[in-house]
Amino acid sequence: MSFNKLEYRKLLSFNAAGRELRDKKRLLIYGTCVRDEHKEIFQKFASERIPLAVCLEEDHFNMVALKLASIVARVDLDEIVVLTVDGSPHCVQLHHLVEEVEKVTGKRVNVKHYVIEKKKAIEINRDIVKTARYLSKVKKLYERKSNNV
Numbered sequence: 001m002s003f004n005k006l007e008y009r010k011l012l013s014f015n016a017a018g019r020e021l022r023d024k025k026r027l028l029i030y031g032t033c034v035r036d037e038h039k040e041i042f043q044k045f046a047s048e049r050i051p052l053a054v055c056l057e058e059d060h061f062n063m064v065a066l067k068l069a070s071i072v073a074r075v076d077l078d079e080i081v082v083l084t085v086d087g088s089p090h091c092v093q094l095h096h097l098v099e100e101v102e103k104v105t106g107k108r109v110n111v112k113h114y115v116i117e118k119k120k121a122i123e124i125n126r127d128i129v130k131t132a133r134y135l136s137k138v139k140k141l142y143e144r145k146s147n148n149v
Contacts, residue, residue, distance in 0.1 A: 011052040012067050017074040024050050025077050031084035031091040041121050045083050056090040069101045079110045086115035095129045
């Protein structure tokens with residue numbers, strides 16, 4: 001799949017139960033800057049998936065979460081992959097948002113989280129994403145690590 005052939009589409013303007021989604025059943029939800037900043041990684045992840053862009057600097061968390069929840073409620077997805085740059089306070093919310101959608105809808109979804117660091121996509125375990133939401137838990141892990149040094 002050529003980069004030029006990939007149409008730029010935003011999650012918020014995508015049909016929540018469209019034919020393409022019902023047929024493919026595999027979503028790539030990515031931070032908007034990934035497509036321009038990391039073209040090769042984007043191409044690899046977009047292959048065989050429907051790539052939909054989100055920028056949480058532009059769109060409110062709740063609007064994006066409702067849209068994704070609408071999709072999850074209507075279509076039996078095989079997979080949701082989340083791909084963002086690492087270290088962005090906005091992008092990290094996208095990972096939390098997908099986990100929240102699962103809680104809200106009550107539907108178990110095969111979700112994979114990836115961040116791009118030093119030009120490489122690194123898979124992040126869902127438990128790590130869930131832990132990162134709670135700063136007190138992160139603090140305890142950090143203190144435990146500091147005490148073992």
